[in-house]
Amino acid sequence: MTATQRRSSEPNSAAVPARKQATALLLAGSLLVLAGCSDSNGDSDASSKPSTKPSDVSPSPSSTVGAEDAAVLAAYTRSWDAQTQAYSKASSAGTDLKKTTTLRALFDIEHDLTVMRSDGQVTTGKPVINPNVVKVTKAKIPKATLTDCVDTTHWILIDKASKKPVPLPTTRLIKYVSTATLEKWGKTWMVTKLTAQEQAC
Template identity: 80%
Template sequence: MTAMNRRSKGRRTAAVHTRKYATALLITSSLVAMAGCSSGDSDTSSKPSSSPSAASPSATSTAGSEDAAVLAAYTSSWHAQTEAYSKASSAGTDLKKNTTLRALFDIEHDLEVMRKDGQVTTGKPVISPKVLKVTAAKIPTATVTDCIDTTHWILTDKATKKPVPLPTTRLIKYVSTASLEKWGKTWMVTKLTAQEQAC
C-alpha cells in the first residue's frame, strides 16, 4: 500500500463518500513499528542503523556499507515519489531507478486518481528510515521500517491551489515498512506497506 493509499484507506474508513479525495497522502509507505518519528526538516538526514557486532572489522564495515546502500535506495525512491505526487505524474522522475514495477503499480494508480480529480501535493513528507535486516541470499533482501510524517505534505486542488479537505481522523504520522531486493549492484524497493499504526 502506498503512502497515498494509506491516507486513502483512512478516508474510506472515516467517510466513504469522500472517494474523490482518493489520495489522502501518505505511505505509502508503506510506506514498521520500531521506527521513531523524526522532527527533522530533511528526509535525507537519517543515519544507517548500526550493524550487530561482527567477527571482524571488515565484516562490520561491509554490513554498514550495505545498510547505507539500502537506505540510499529507499530515500531515492521516496524523493522520486514525492516529485511524482507533486505533479500527479511519474514522467521525468527517477521512480524506476530504485522502485520495481510491482511497487510502482499502486503509485501509478494514485497518480491516475489524482490527475482525474485535479489534485497534486505540495510540501514534502518527513521520513525516518531504519534498516531492520539485510539477508544474504542469491538475491539479497532487506527490510526497512519508517515513520512517515505527512504534516507538511498537503493534498492540494491544482486549480484553486487550496488544500483538499481530509478527515481529521486520518493518521498524520504512521508506521510503514518497505521490502527491497538487490538486483546486481542496485537495491530496489519491491513493496511499500503502510501500517494502521501511529508513530
Template identity: 65%
Template structure:
C-alpha cells in the same frame, strides 16, 4: 496499501488502472561489496538500502507534486510491483485535479538485510505527512481530508538487490501511528 496511502487513500483517491511502465530499471550503481569484515559489509549494505529508500521517497514526493511519475527517478529506485500502486494514486490525483504541496518527513530505522540468491532488506519507518498536503491543482487550496487520518504513521518497505543495486519492491502503510 501504498505508503502514501496515509495521505491519499483516506481522501478517497484510488483507481484500478495502472500506467506503470513495463521496462526494467536501468540505473547502475557501484557495488557495495568490498574486501572488508562481515560487519562493515553489512553496514555498507544497510547504508545502500537507506540511500535507495530515501531516493525513492524523494522521487515519490516529486511525482505526487505534479501527479505524474514522468521525469522522476521512480523507475530507477522502485520496481514495477511497487510502482503500480503509486501510478494508481497518481492517476486518481490527475482525475481529481489534485497534487501535493510540501514534503513528507521520513524516519527510517536500521534495515534488516538478509543474504540469499537475491538479497532482501526490510525496514520500518515513521512517515510524517504534517507538511505534505493534498491541494487542488487550480485553486491551490487544501483538499479537506478526514480528521481521523493518521498524519504520522508506521510504514514498512521491502527491497531486493538486483545485481549491484537495491530496489524498493513493496511499500506498506500501516494503520498505526508513530
C-alpha cells in the same frame, strides 16, 4: 513514497498518497496520509499541533551502520524523493521512480497518480521520514526490510487549480508507521513493497 492497502470510502480520500494496509497504493505501495485511520490515542487535535519544519529526507548513516544498511537506507530515501516529486505534479514523468521502485509498489503509485490527475489534485511540501533497517538477508537476490515513521504534517494534498487544501478525514493518521521491502538487483537496491500500517508513531 507494493503495499496492499485499502482506501477509505470518504470523499477525496482515494487520491491520498498513503493508503491503509490491505487494499488492492507509499503508495505496492503507497504512501502519505492514511485517510480513514484513527490515531491510536484518539486525539483528533493532533493534526493541528505545530511540528518541526521538515528537512530533506536523507538519513546520514552513523559510523555504526554497515555499508549494506547504508545502501538500503539511501535507496529507500531516493525512492521517497522520487515519489514526492511525482505526487507534486501527479505524474512520474521526469522522475527517478522507475530507477528506485518496482513491481507492485510502482503499480500502486501510478494508480494514485492517475486518480490525482483525474481529480485535478497534486501535493505540496514534503513528508519527513525516519527509516531504520531491520534486516538484510543474503541470498541469490538479497532482500532487506525496514521500518519507518512517516510524518505527513507538511505534505499537503491540494486542488491544482485553486491551490487550496483538499478536505481530508480528520481521523486520518498524520504520522504513521510504514514498512518496506527492498531487493538488490545487481548492484542496485530497489523498493518492491511499501506498507502503511494503521499505527501512529
